[in-house]
Amino acid sequence: MTPMTIDEFGRRLRARELSVVDATNACLARIEADNARLNAFVLVMADEARRQAREADREIAAGRDRGPLHGVPMSIKDLVDMRGIATTAASRVRAGHVAEHDAPIVAHLRRAGAVVVGKTNLHEFALGTTNEDSAFGPARNPHDETRSPGGSSGGSAASIVAGMALASVGTDTGGSIRIPAAACGTVGLKPTYGEVSADGVVPLARSLDHVGPLAASVADAHLVYHALLGGAVARPLAAAPVRGLRLAVPRAYFCDLLDDEVRTAFENALGRLREGGAQVRDVEIRHARDIAPVYLHLSLAEAAAYHATTIDEQPDSYTAPVRLRLEMGRHILAEDYVRAQIGREVLRREVDAALADHDALVLPTLPIPAPLLGANSVMIGATKEPVRTVMLRLTQLFNLTGHPAISLPCGHTSNGLPCALQLAGARMQTDALLGVALACETALR
Amino acid sequence: MGRIVPDSIERYLAGLNHLADPVLEDMARTGAAEDLPLIDAEVGALLRVLATSIGAKRILEIGTAIGYSGIWLAGALPSNGMLVTIEMDEERARRARQNFARAGFADRANVIVGDAKLMIAKVSGPFDVIFQDGAKSLYTPLLDRLVALLRPGGLLITDNVLWNGELVPGFKKKRTRDAADGRAIAEYNERINAHPALMTATVPLRDGVAIAVKRGSGELKPMLDTLARATHALREADFNDDASR
Numbered sequence: 001m002t003p004m005t006i007d008e009f010g011r012r013l014r015a016r017e018l019s020v021v022d023a024t025n026a027c028l029a030r031i032e033a034d035n036a037r038l039n040a041f042v043l044v045m046a047d048e049a050r051r052q053a054r055e056a057d058r059e060i061a062a063g064r065d066r067g068p069l070h071g072v073p074m075s076i077k078d079l080v081d082m083r084g085i086a087t088t089a090a091s092r093v094r095a096g097h098v099a100e101h102d103a104p105i106v107a108h109l110r111r112a113g114a115v116v117v118g119k120t121n122l123h124e125f126a127l128g129t130t131n132e133d134s135a136f137g138p139a140r141n142p143h144d145e146t147r148s149p150g151g152s153s154g155g156s157a158a159s160i161v162a163g164m165a166l167a168s169v170g171t172d173t174g175g176s177i178r179i180p181a182a183a184c185g186t187v188g189l190k191p192t193y194g195e196v197s198a199d200g201v202v203p204l205a206r207s208l209d210h211v212g213p214l215a216a217s218v219a220d221a222h223l224v225y226h227a228l229l230g231g232a233v234a235r236p237l238a239a240a241p242v243r244g245l246r247l248a249v250p251r252a253y254f255c256d257l258l259d260d261e262v263r264t265a266f267e268n269a270l271g272r273l274r275e276g277g278a279q280v281r282d283v284e285i286r287h288a289r290d291i292a293p294v295y296l297h298l299s300l301a302e303a304a305a306y307h308a309t310t311i312d313e314q315p316d317s318y319t320a321p322v323r324l325r326l327e328m329g330r331h332i333l334a335e336d337y338v339r340a341q342i343g344r345e346v347l348r349r350e351v352d353a354a355l356a357d358h359d360a361l362v363l364p365t366l367p368i369p370a371p372l373l374g375a376n377s378v379m380i381g382a383t384k385e386p387v388r389t390v391m392l393r394l395t396q397l398f399n400l401t402g403h404p405a406i407s408l409p410c411g412h413t414s415n416g417l418p419c420a421l422q423l424a425g426a427r428m429q430t431d432a433l434l435g436v437a438l439a440c441e442t443a444l445r
Numbered sequence: 446m447g448r449i450v451p452d453s454i455e456r457y458l459a460g461l462n463h464l465a466d467p468v469l470e471d472m473a474r475t476g477a478a479e480d481l482p483l484i485d486a487e488v489g490a491l492l493r494v495l496a497t498s499i500g501a502k503r504i505l506e507i508g509t510a511i512g513y514s515g516i517w518l519a520g521a522l523p524s525n526g527m528l529v530t531i532e533m534d535e536e537r538a539r540r541a542r543q544n545f546a547r548a549g550f551a552d553r554a555n556v557i558v559g560d561a562k563l564m565i566a567k568v569s570g571p572f573d574v575i576f577q578d579g580a581k582s583l584y585t586p587l588l589d590r591l592v593a594l595l596r597p598g599g600l601l602i603t604d605n606v607l608w609n610g611e612l613v614p615g616f617k618k619k620r621t622r623d624a625a626d627g628r629a630i631a632e633y634n635e636r637i638n639a640h641p642a643l644m645t646a647t648v649p650l651r652d653g654v655a656i657a658v659k660r661g662s663g664e665l666k667p668m669l670d671t672l673a674r675a676t677h678a679l680r681e682a683d684f685n686d687d688a689s690r
Contacts, residue, residue: 287682287684289678289682290678290679290682290684292675292678293675293676293678293679293682294679294682296672296675297675297676297679300672312569312570312571313569320664324664324665324668325668327665327668328665328668328669328671328672331669331672332672332676333676336676336679336680339679339680339682339684340679342684343679343682343684346684
């Protein structure tokens with residue numbers, strides 16, 4: 001399963017070896033063949049995609065090249081507004097909704113020439129890491145259909161790995177881009193907080209919500225990220241050399257609770273980066289143990305505020321696990337929310353300090369391989385841990401602090417499930433982080 | 446007076462009840478003189494105990510009359526709490542407002558005049574306690590809406606569910622109450638005791654009081670335990686030194 005990259009598609013398109021219609025039809029054929037199994041898409045826009053593809057081909061023929069995303073078949077998480085189409089958020093609560101406008105990011109993608117093949121499945125209202133609680137049923141992991149693709153942007157990650165789209169747009173409030181990217185073996189980027197517009201995206205927790213790309217490679221993630229910014233076409237990504245890269249591993253807490261095979265894959269990756277000449281040192285995030293309580297109080301209180309009316313008026317329209325988490329959020333005191341904000345600032349300074357002398361933090365993305373669908377807990381060594389808590393453990397910090405973070409594949413378990421490492425960089429330096437990620441990706445290939 | 450529990454027992458219980466105040470006692474005398482359909486002080490005390498025990502902040506009452514039961518309920522509310530009470534009769538509603546003011550609850554009692562059937566579609570939940578003491582023929586038709594207005598763990602309390610014992614075959618030789626209402630209450634009793642969202646117990650106090658708790662709070666319990674542990678950890682964390690730098 002090696003999906004075509006945007007880079008490769010672009011080369012072949014411009015060499016006239018492949019048309020946009022060909023590529024779009026290939027994605028639609030994969031959807032036709034496998035979506036019943038994987039449930040990655042909640043809406044397939046075949047006719048509209050073919051129309052856009054023909055138009056993109058006409059433009060290329062007429063010499064109008066919109067840049068690297070021209071004609072690229074993409075999927076979009078169904079949390080993002082597209083004019084005239086329901087934004088379901090994978091919830092029955094949203095029944096009857098029709099978006100009046102394109103979200104700015106959708107408008108940016110259209111201008112960049114992307115072809116939208118459909119909207120992808122997600123954990124209801126993005127409030128979960130497994131994609132199991134969805135009004136459309138769970139999306140499934142293309143590597144093993146009995147397993148979760150991760151979440152909440154599970155359909156987005158699955159759509160890339162299964163060849164149904166070349167790239168996707170996801171959202172990330174506690175890891176919802178990086179977790180499914182890790183579970184499915186693709187690349188997922190959470191940019192710096194606030195960089196990419198979240199307007200027209202159903203909020204989960206506004207102060208933690210990020211929008212970003214999932215893609216088959218770091219270079220592709222870079223291209224989609226720049227398209228989402230809506231500015232000028234991206235300059236080609238310059239890979240930083242691995243030699244001399246200063247990487248910091250936050251060992252305590254972040255490496256305390258890891259599946260053995262995930263740990264091995266991570267340590268092997270660090271070994272290869274060292275062999276390539278990277279300096280890898282340990283650092284400490286002193287308040288790491290406070291991350292989960294800080295995150296819980298901020299995320300659930302903000303989510304409960306957004307959902308207050310619908311939880312009162314139509315509680316039974318939510319899946320039970322999501323409804324219960326939202327109700328839990330209503331029991332958070334304002335004083336604890338404020339305490340959590342103080343904790344968040346402390347954590348932000350600690351991540352800033354850890355990055356002061358390093359190009360990036362490097363840590364695993366997910367402590368476990370993709371979990372079985374239906375599992376509430378998972379064994380890590382001899383201890384039984386709740387799936388949701390474990391899945392959020394290594395990603396949620398950077399939602400709290402706003403630092404850009406990217407997940408890239410770094411090997412497999414013995415039964416073929418992807419493992420991933422995560423790199424986090426300085427705030428507002430997302431391009432620099434992408435450069436580091438490209439260097440690491442090349443070294444690990 | 447009671448027709449179900451022996452009079453001597455009821456007199457004994459009434460003698461023990463010291464929760465009433467001069468306003469309530471005066472209203473009870475007025476009620477008896479005018480033959481108004483008021484609850485008894487023992488039921489009033491039960492209402493106040495139940496509402497207090499679950500920390501009620503929002504209470505809904507169907508059937509205000511002159512505000513007697515409402516004052517028992519409002520006495521359980523914190524100063525920022527609210528009793529919403531619905532009365533069909535304009536004149537009784539006016540008297541109820543006066544009585545709430547006399548009892549010092551003008552700021553937390555909202556008397557709505559109108560048909561409960563229509564008005565409960567307009568009020569929004571969730572309520573911690575709902576006291577159903579309105580038209581008996583509407584007990585069953587209003588049930589599902591009232592359950593929807595109740596928070597999980599909240600109480601639906603219903604008066605007159607034994608209807609003078611007349612809905613129990615063979616208990617009374619001579620019927621004095623409206624038989625159609627009796628049949629409506631009997632149907633309601635079946636419904637609340639079998640309702641999937643309710644857990645119900647009936648107390649044969651005075652005319653019979655059904656107390657039903659809305660299920661659902663149990664499933665939230667483990668979540669709240671998790672939250673409590675996280676909140677404890679958050680409060681134990683030493684952010685202050687760092688934050689003050």
